[in-house]
Amino acid sequence: MPAMDIKRKFYVKDVDSRMNIESFDTLILQSLQILKKTDDVTELRILDSPKGTVSGYFDDIESLAENALDYNGRAQIYITLNPVKPALLARSNKTPNFEGNIELLLNHVLLKDREEQILFLVYVVSCFVPNIPHTILVLSGEKGAAKSTTMRMVRSIIDPAIRDLLAMPNSIQDLALILSSNYMPCFDNLDTLSAEKSDLLCTAVTGGGISKRTLFTDDEETILSFMRCVGLNGINVVATRSDLLDRSLILDLQRIDETDRKEEREVWSDFDKDKPSILGGALNILSKAMAIYPTVKLDKLARMADFTRWGYAIAEAAGWGGDVFLEAYFNNINKSNDEAISSNPVAAAVKALMRSRPSWSGSVTQLLESLNKVSERELIDTHSKYWPKGPNILSRRLKEVLSNLKSIGISFDIRHGGDSKIVSISNTRYQKLSSSISRPVQE
Template sequence: MANTESLNQVIRLLKYEAAHNKCYTLYNRVAPDPTGDGSIWLDMADAQNRAYRITKEGWLLETDVPILFRRYEHQRPLVEAVKGGDAKLLLPFVNIGANKSSITTQHRQLLLLVQTASYLIPNIAHPINAIFGGHGSHKSLAQRYIRELFDSSAALLLGIPRDENAALQVLDHHYIPIFDNLSYMPNWFSDMLCKAVTGAGQESRVLYTDDDSFIRSFRRCIMLNGLNLPATKGDLLSRTIMHPTEPVDKTLTEKELNEKYAKVLPEILGGFLDVVVKALKLKGTLGESKLFRLADFTEWGRVLAIALGETQGNFMEAMEENLRNQNSVDIENNVVAEVFLAYCKEAIETIWATEEQPFTSTPSEVFAQVTTKAQEIGVNVKNSKRYPQGANLFTRKLNDSKAAIIASGWNYETTHNGQYRVISIWNITNPLEKTITTMINSVENHTKLLEAS
């Protein structure tokens, strides 16, 4: 048996070799080619160390794979994809929309397919997939099926970890983590998911007895599900695509559904690989367009939509709908923002305020006026966890939903005038033009009623 000194010498030698030889960046499941040629690798995580290589020319299941991937115990091998598959075969297993022929349902299905295809694009921020709906809508099952495509695991469904360190480890180990059946989300976990979408880094000590440390850095394709929308905070909502589901007709058992899905899984995977091949060809050929919160996803989403046989216009319309839903939910979940908007729409001093001539007051005075409005519409303002008890917390709660407030046609700014804090509020839309339009609409409606009578 080697003595302690010999072991220490070997450890020092290995540390030296690791520090002075070539370093490799290791990825979880999906990686860019290390040569920088634009191709993409998807790890099979099987005993043969195979991986799919996706290029502009096509895709192949390769056995000669560069040093790219870090493996974890929970990972399971992916299925072998077939050529000429169809990504849209996924849709019957995710029951989105009550009216399957409506434009809204078609847009939501397109967003689901684009979002799923984007999981094969490395090094971008991927929006959160949030599925919600009533009992029997197969929320968990639908997300399991999506995860099986690219990140098969022995632990497909996860709960909220006990603390931040445990959450970091879970997010590090799972490329497409599914946080299942959520009814409540702690603020710290909501904040951590935001970081995991846009790029999280955390330094930790290797052992409690030494000074060595290691860095966890990752971007993840996160899924959430629950009876109601799990994401409620504005910053998390702005990184989320919402997928409301409908109850499923109980004609098949879960076992039968699993068997049915397993039969088409190789075709669905092959279809998504084909979509990314087409998207790689199209990338960079489209003109400029509006960018949403996750700009890289928007850019890739446009080409992925075309690769799916849809139009970039339909994708952008679907994103606009999702943005409107985000803002609506944000306001609904922030009673302060909701009452503030009600106050702005009725107060003469704010209705006619413009950016050049805003209504300006102290935060305390505005807080008092908004609180009066809250009492008028029946909001509990005393001893309430939802409603702040002071002006400082009032402006903080407003800031949580500022993007949604701006989308609703109002803006505000808190500054210091040299003596005390002031808040300026203004109407983003032209108030005179808005009033004239309202009057015209009113006259037109009145004329129609007279003609009808």
């Protein structure tokens, strides 16, 4: 009978045909007694059972033995003593209350207004919809706004884990490993994100993967694939690149007043009391939304089209109103777009350049000169690594923010004009403003 490190683990693949069932049961029970220690929580994972993979946490030897012996001879059994916190065992045993109310979650989260509350609740319910791209939940707010605690609560509802909050790793390979191992990876207390990590997070929410050479081989490939619900938090909005912001749901948390603060134990005690009702309420809304979703036809969809349509169905099922959700979501997209423009020095400079003119035309070199002058006047950081050092880089930077500028009425066209590229920029909102001012008043 294969056994590995009997003091900590016990693994059985199949019953030896020479061993009768009674002696095998005795071996399991003796091994469990060795494994079991007072106050330890044991994880039992049964592979290839008639029900698929079955796992559970046990804090008493009788229940553990009963479940292990039940699958004796019919499955692969793996038992290990994990450093499981007793609180995780308590939370894993919470039974959803399907008569509950997801809005109880708002008692534990301090959001700015009702629009953000609806978006937050819709997001939580949508995370239970598998195999669709989900928006990235981005929580920002000053210190003391309970950003980390809020994210831990959200994850405990959607994807309970011992390591509920994660530090952003240094390497792309380590980030890919985290994304492949967690349904809802939540990264805590971020300040900045590199372009490479932003791109990988974009891939993670819309679906994709990363490949690398398998260790100790020359020609074998290991592929990590994922489609995840990702959470980020920080004092400032950590998502700054336009691609990532287009996929983000940005919510501002308010600072908790000193008179309203509680000890950590009390915070989680109150939350755990409400959690069955929150979870049951979310699943109840989802069951209704599943019936509504096939009938949803929208005139326009945001970039995260699946989330837009499912969000409408969820809001309708919850009684908040699909149109209310759409208005709140598109307002949030505008907010994300403003953030994308303000955090990108090229977009900010073009916006400042076109603030008081309907159009501009010239070579890319002339545009760079004009943007340098505007940036000096507007105190835009031209030492940023995103600021173009030459005309050829400017063309690429403009294309990166094309959709963001178009959303505020600024569009441009780059074409070859002999020895140089010619840029034509138009500001439709300036034209509309000018025509409305010059229009005579009708008496």
